Amino acid sequence: MRENGRAFDRIRLLPRVAVDVAGRTARTRLLGLPVPVPLAVAPMAYQTWLHPDGEVAAASAAAVAGVPFVVSMMASRTVEEVAATGAATVMQLYWLRDRGLFRELVGRAEAAGCVALMLTVDVPLLGRRLRDLRGGLVRPANVVAANLGRAGGGLDAVGGAGTSEVAAHTGVLFDPSLSWADVAWIRSVTRLPLVLKGILDPDDAALAVAAGVDTVVVSNHGGRQLDGAVATAVALPAVVDAVDGRCEVLVDSGVRGGVDVLKALALGATGVLVGRPLLWGLAAGGAAGAARVLDLIGEELHEAMALAGCPDVDSARRLRTSVAGGDR
Ligand SMILES: Cc1cc2nc3c(=O)[nH]c(=O)nc-3n(C[C@H](O)[C@H](O)[C@H](O)COP(=O)(O)O)c2cc1C
Numbered sequence: 001m002r003e004n005g006r007a008f009d010r011i012r013l014l015p016r017v018a019v020d021v022a023g024r025t026a027r028t029r030l031l032g033l034p035v036p037v038p039l040a041v042a043p044m045a046y047q048t049w050l051h052p053d054g055e056v057a058a059a060s061a062a063a064v065a066g067v068p069f070v071v072s073m074m075a076s077r078t079v080e081e082v083a084a085t086g087a088a089t090v091m092q093l094y095w096l097r098d099r100g101l102f103r104e105l106v107g108r109a110e111a112a113g114c115v116a117l118m119l120t121v122d123v124p125l126l127g128r129r130l131r132d133l134r135g136g137l138v139r140p141a142n143v144v145a146a147n148l149g150r151a152g153g154g155l156d157a158v159g160g161a162g163t164s165e166v167a168a169h170t171g172v173l174f175d176p177s178l179s180w181a182d183v184a185w186i187r188s189v190t191r192l193p194l195v196l197k198g199i200l201d202p203d204d205a206a207l208a209v210a211a212g213v214d215t216v217v218v219s220n221h222g223g224r225q226l227d228g229a230v231a232t233a234v235a236l237p238a239v240v241d242a243v244d245g246r247c248e249v250l251v252d253s254g255v256r257g258g259v260d261v262l263k264a265l266a267l268g269a270t271g272v273l274v275g276r277p278l279l280w281g282l283a284a285g286g287a288a289g290a291a292r293v294l295d296l297i298g299e300e301l302h303e304a305m306a307l308a309g310c311p312d313v314d315s316a317r318r319l320r321t322s323v324a325g326g327d328r
């Protein structure tokens with residue numbers, strides 16, 4: 001988790017000068033849609049834990065900013081409620097033992113007007129999160145997986161000394177047997193664009209392209225899964241090379257401001273997903289707080305583009321970068 005931030009901090013940009021940036025724009029396409037800035041909100045579970053309106057407040061902020069909102073399969077509000085905010089909504093999915101329920105969720109996402117499906121591939125099981133274990137993490141009664149019906153409620157018997165309630169619950173639901181054959185099956189049951197989230201190895205990116213995926217997300221899940229996994233700012237360039245323009249490449253984990261977005265673009269990304277900063281805004285100020293976070297990142301990106309001599313996103317993707325030797 002710490003290395004994600006450090007890796008972005010070590011990237012150095014080579015600004016261009018005497019480029020007319022008076023009319024600069026960050027408009028581009030992301031997940032097949034026109035967007036004012038190249039970012040979307042990452043899928044994050046259980047947002048009513050942070051604010052009573054949860055995902056509905058966060059998605060309203062995304063709607064105001066004009067950026068896509070990815071609703072977690074483990075959201076505490078339904079995909080229908082989220083889509084009703086007017087945000088371009090992407091439904092995130094985990095591979096479930098209950099294939100009937102998985103199929104039903106795909107159908108509900110389509111019916112709700114979702115613009116894409118995002119299959120998260122870096123959670124065969126939930127990572128061992130020591131703070132969750134020490135703190136005895138248990139969902140309060142009002143924090144349920146609203147999209148999963150009966151299967152979304154809390155567990156009576158918590159998993160045991162080595163498992164939090166949240167990890168035990170996901171262990172019951174998630175199927176660790178996901179393979180590329182299953183990805184091909186998912187590709188075959190929907191016409192929505194398909195995004196794979198949690199790619200780090202360029203060979204996996206090539207397999208994703210071969211499976212007909214429209215977008216890959218270079219992600220280590222915000223450092224919450226495999227401790228010691230490579231930072232995304234380090235992994236990104238090789239994935240961009242392997243994909244070679246055949247699908248979109250998004251990146252997340254450690255993006256904290258507009259300069260990080262510019263660095264991601266300079267490293268070849270199509271755009272970024274923003275995770276925790278959205279939750280901080282949501283917890284601090286509900287929909288307005290989340291909207292302020294998105295505004296700030298957009299303002300910072302516009303300023304950084306001006307200072308780097310980038311009138312548009314394509315020029316940002318051509319910026320040269322280097323990697324600083326050590327920390328300051
Ligand atoms: C509280 C929390 C819950 C998350 N829940 C999900 C989830 O349900 N599905 C998923 O694909 N990723 C989930 N993630 C991972 C995020 O989508 C994203 O990859 C990560 O937070 C990005 O890193 P950042 O927080 O450093 O921006 C979660 C992250 C956090 C912090």
Ligand SMILES: O=C(O)C(=O)c1ccccc1
Nearest residue numbers: 045074123166170221224
């Ligand atoms: O916490 C997470 O990162 C996550 O992905 C998740 C998955 C299922 C339930 C709660 C959180």
